[in-house]
Structures are given as C-alpha cells and as structure tokens.
Amino acid sequence: MEQKLDLRIQKTYLALSGALLAAMGEKPFEAIRVNELCDRAMVRKSTFYKHFGDKYELLAFVVRQGLRWFDAQIGKETVDMNPVDSNAEYSGVP
Secondary structure (H helix, E strand, O other), X not given: OOOOOOHHHHHHHHHHHHHHHHHHOOOOHXXXXXXXXXXXXXXXXXXXXXXXXXXXHHHHHHHHHHHHHHHHHHHHHOOOOOOOOOOOOOOOOO
C-alpha cells in the first residue's frame, strides 16, 4: 500500500516544481539559482535543502513526476488497443 505524503510536503513539492518550470521558461537551467527557486515558491532555503540536495535533484524529481504522469495517461489510452505485432513487416501504411 502506497503511503500518502503529508499535505505540506505535497504543497512544497508542487511549489518548487512550478517555480523550476517557470524559471526554465525564462532562462537556461544553468542560470537558475536555488535562492530564486525558493523566492518563487515562497519556501525557505532550509526547506528546499530538507527535500532536495540541489537544483539537479529537483530537476530529476520533476522529470520523474512527469514520466509517471505520462505513463498513467498512456496506460489509460491504450487499455483497449491491441499491441502492435512486432513480427509483421512495415508496409508504410498506419
């Protein structure tokens, strides 16, 4: 059984993820600083470092969350579809 995260932790992760994505929309990842992310997310630096070692760990977390979401969406859409026969020759027609 999956353990639920405390609501405060969920809000912190959501705020920091959103701050990172917003900052990445404005400038390169290398130019983003933890202080900026904390200001955007309205969390203290100590809170950031309680959950993430650095901005790279936050980025990895955001990517993993995105992949989980994507996998869940794909799973919903392909439940009724038949798998593609990998042994069949490609005819160029879908």
